[in-house]
Amino acid sequence: MYRSLVFAASLLSVARGQLVGTEQTETHSGMTWQSCTAKGSCTSKTGKVVIDANWRWLHVKGGYNNCYTGNEWNTTACKDNKSCATNCAMDGADYKGTYGITASGNSLQLKFITKGSYSTNIGSRNSEFTFDVDVSGLPCGLNGALYFVSMDADGGLKKYSTNKAGAKYGTGYCDAQCPRDLKFINGEGNVEGWAPSVNDANAGVGGHGSCCAEMDIWEANSVSTAVTPHSCSTIEQSRCNGDDCGGTYSADRYAGVCDPDGCDFNSYRMGVKDFYGKGKTVDTSKKFTVVTQFIGTCNAMEIKRFYVQGGKTIANSASTIPGVDGNSITTKFCDQQKAAFGDKYTSKDKGGMANMAKALANGMVLVMSLWDDYYSNMLWLDSRYPRDKNPDTDLGSGRGDCETTSGAPADVESQHPDATVIYSNIKSGPLNSTFG
Template identity: 55%
Template sequence: MYNKLALLALSLRAVRAQQVGTLTPETHPTLNTQTCTASGCTTVANKVVLDANWRWTHSTSGSTNCYTGNTWDATLCPDDATCAANCALDGADYEGTYGVSASGSSLKINFVTQSAQKNVGARTYLMANDNQYQMFNLLNKEFTFDVDVSKLGCGLNGALYFVAMSADGGKAAYPNNKAGAAYGTGYCDSQCPRDLKFINGQANVDGWTPDSNSANSGTGNHGSCCDEMDIWEANSISQALTPHPCTSTGQTLCQTTACGGTDSNDTRYDSVCDPDGCDFNPFRLGNQSFYGPGKTVNTNSVFTVVTQFITADGTSTGTLSAIRRLYVQNGKVIQQSNTDVSGIDTTNEITSNFCNQEKSAFGDNTGFQTKGGLAKMGKALQNMVLVMSIWDDYAANMLWLDSDYPTTSPASSPGVARGTCATSSGTPADVESSQSSDYVTYSNIKFGTLNSTYKAS
């Protein structure tokens, strides 16, 4: 994803602490999912946990903030190791503070929540139990969910995706991390984000530079890299399906310019990961009537998203050969739209040939291929954590998803037009004010053998 993941609570700003506080109880909401085979589906009582980057972090001896505005407390956090020892990560009031609510098989995440402080966005993970993330092997399987994006306007992203995080949030590998998955630690993605407050049991204080365009975020010397499979990056206008491989395996620490990604625009492609990915955005690929309000996939109402991961030998350990997508709405199965771009063969799935042709036709960076392409992505898909979030974009106003991007190129140039939103849209200050009541709902998550998780009525 192109984002910095610099989503924030405006007074108790996102922090990744490693000690555990006791001022607020941590109770994980239950979210029912289903596992499916050809003979039927079985309900599983999973849970969700809020990412550590959103939580209040305070001194272990009291309630003094370790991080206020976009700066660290110099006394509590003079360096990475001392800060991790001095700061406690506390429990969360999921609905009251962060706008996250689960009921049965449905998870709703509000964009802006106003309580004692103003919270913007949230990132959550699916858990197998109170101390472990749910792990997925997606090869030769399909992943299905229902989504309501009707209240997501330009500049917002309701993102459901997989990353190669550790099952325990890094607790075993890094003894300084006392919180682990129970408190949402261990995040990583293909942008190798440097706005994370704690990584691998250490704080990210050293080299911390407050952002010039946000009073609440910044970047440190370190980032956290891993393979990322963007199942769903979307609002009511546009959507994209995007694999992002890395040459590394699992969560990996990076330093300064070697992190590349969104936090290092001058060295965007210098990391172990591919920050761009090989994206399948129907609008960008020539079908402007497929997805949106009143279109073939009508975003005015709920619909089902099915993503299939096809292997060359039809096994759960084989080489990933294709990623396929279909939808179900009003009882009708809708196949992914076909490409309609000069230089790209007509197709409706992501394959190595499609990715090669897309990069050439659009003149995009070829990091997807050099970082291992679908074959490397497939290896990562054997051990992934599910992420569900909503966010706005301080780096590029989400124009890469729903407008013309880059804005320095004509909209008529191949690959530039990605949606109908104006190039002036998506400014965080604007969307956080005018679209504060927006939200996304994910529901009816199912995982199983191919063609087992959906049906037409």
């Protein structure tokens, strides 16, 4: 599902097989962010952005022949997972020319479709975290996401001797969907059992997936937004096998070590339809600031959201769903929401808020992305989902104003190739230090 991911590998508490090619120099763009100790007392820091390994050119070692073309592997170079790591190299990236990624000062712009010289790329991944965002150019069917995952800070370089690329080349990705579309996991190829996608010419599903805790700070377009913690019983990155992975890519969505659904707060879904969108309380036709606070620890942790726009601080909308209280994510809120909506509740089985708090305390990697959805057309974010539900009687099925016919990748890619999202002015610090 993730078409392209950008890691900001030096933010927050982040520290420090795949062979490396030499045809394209890997030059990381700098991006500044701020570490705050109190309101008005922030220090600028400089980090780097790096494109995820999954979307890089992968070619035969010492040559130019592709190891992966479209959604199929080169069966000569990649007879199995281990030989693929030995025979193939991932190369550096032309961030702007190929991927439409532009970093300048404290901002990062991700362009949806970029036509390069050799290819067309589609898409571009107790404290307070704040950023400015412009989603005015994101229509139905697109998701400009900013989130944290518990991947290894070095991309798995120390753990796996066959991984020669590491964080510099964006290796080691994982999330709570335990994605099986990754070309390399744990320093080996994901060739064995690979099945090309039937509707995505560039993707497929392999025999392994890569799991870890995920905190979705921001999944949004100009119509809808959601903040969602995804807990895992195994917090750090781990490799899974086949349909036992669970998540979007497996026959049994709930078979794995992670909670694929999470416990989301989407204002529209929680009954307030005039809060977020163009011309609404949070006006998405203009830039605004998103503030996320993590208050307390373990199962008592609360995830609280504010917005700042036009000089005004806007509290998150409160739920109007009968039996569901509040405007923040807590264990009580999740208990009530899952009961009211009749949704499967796997978060507690995977450690709930306690494991999410532990993942945050351990340090996570920031991912910024822009993607379209070949699995469900992004209807789970901005429309009625599942489609056969009636929002008037099936609580929680209404998620945004988009039509159920919207969001098909073929339509989004042809009609909105210039769609963009801009993230800027990232800050992290103690409560109430980064805004106001």
